[in-house]
Amino acid sequence: MLAARTPLVPLLSVLASVTFLALGTSWAKHTLFPLVGAEGTTAVRVGFSALLLLVLWRPWRWRLRARDAIGILCYGAALGAMNLCFYLALRTIPFGIAVAIEFSGPLMVALLASRRLFDFVWVLLAVAGLGLLLPMVNSVSTLDPSGVMFALAAAVLWATYIVAGKRVGHLHAGHSVSLGLTVAALVAVPIGVAQAGAALLSPTVLVVGLGVAALSSAIPISLEMVALKRLPKQAFGIMLSMEPAMAALLALALLDEHLGATQWIAIALIVAASMGSAFTAQRPTVTPAVSLQG
Numbered sequence: 001m002l003a004a005r006t007p008l009v010p011l012l013s014v015l016a017s018v019t020f021l022a023l024g025t026s027w028a029k030h031t032l033f034p035l036v037g038a039e040g041t042t043a044v045r046v047g048f049s050a051l052l053l054l055v056l057w058r059p060w061r062w063r064l065r066a067r068d069a070i071g072i073l074c075y076g077a078a079l080g081a082m083n084l085c086f087y088l089a090l091r092t093i094p095f096g097i098a099v100a101i102e103f104s105g106p107l108m109v110a111l112l113a114s115r116r117l118f119d120f121v122w123v124l125l126a127v128a129g130l131g132l133l134l135p136m137v138n139s140v141s142t143l144d145p146s147g148v149m150f151a152l153a154a155a156v157l158w159a160t161y162i163v164a165g166k167r168v169g170h171l172h173a174g175h176s177v178s179l180g181l182t183v184a185a186l187v188a189v190p191i192g193v194a195q196a197g198a199a200l201l202s203p204t205v206l207v208v209g210l211g212v213a214a215l216s217s218a219i220p221i222s223l224e225m226v227a228l229k230r231l232p233k234q235a236f237g238i239m240l241s242m243e244p245a246m247a248a249l250l251a252l253a254l255l256d257e258h259l260g261a262t263q264w265i266a267i268a269l270i271v272a273a274s275m276g277s278a279f280t281a282q283r284p285t286v287t288p289a290v291s292l293q294g
Contacts, residue, residue, distance in 0.1 A: 051213075129269030
């Protein structure tokens with residue numbers, strides 16, 4: 001019982017979640033992009049994620065009201081479009097930068113939801129860290145404009161997904177997430193098939209795609225459900241600021257995207273914000289929606 005109440009449980013759950021998510025995305029960028037492109041990678045990742053969660057949760061066991069069905073459609077459509085835009089951004093801009101830009105969406109949601117002084121302090125730390133991860137003004141032109149625009153679109157869609165997910169937050173998480181991912185697959189898979197065609201049926205693509213889906217969805221969702229039972233929405237949103245830092249670290253190790261001193265300072269600020277929000281968070285009265293970014 002004591003372990004269930006300690007702030008370390010949600011902290012470690014979110015840390016593990018973003019680690020697996022970043023591993024899956026790095027693997028997808030390194031292995032699947034050359035074979036099926038960004039659209040095909042999105043189709044494989046989201047499609048397999050939906051299948052895994054349908055088998056795991058069997059959402060047909062629960063009744064779904066018409067109002068909730070509309071909410072699931074909005075939630076899933078935003079999720080599918082968000083993943084597509086994120087992977088399109090990864091074609092031309094570095095992984096860590098793409099995640100930092102995209103994270104401005106949920107960070108804005110967290111800022112607007114904050115009411116206590118401590119929450120605002122952690123948000124400011126996270127904003128400072130994310131600002132340092134982004135290119136300086138005099139070097140913005142080195143980034144591909146289309147990649148930046150796709151990342152910004154993903155940020156807006158991530159914020160939309162969080163708001164839409166909150167509206168179906170009264171449903172069992174396995175119910176809403178599995179159905180939401182099914183809708184997301186209906187958005188992403190046809191676009192991937194149109195772009196990659198028969199290449200999606202390659203044994204290598206299928207095996208790697210299944211692994212990416214497990215790392216990027218099944219495992220993170222399970223861990224985030226543990227964290228979401230113990231954290232309010234704004235604290236969970238701020239804790240997800242670890243994701244740009246984790247993405248930058250794994251991009252260095254797996255994709256040879258090097259970090260400078262400024263990025264290391266940014267990582268320290270983001271981790272400080274994440275830890276602070278975990279230890280000052282209050283228990284929620286309603287469980288927020290699960291995150292399925294990138």
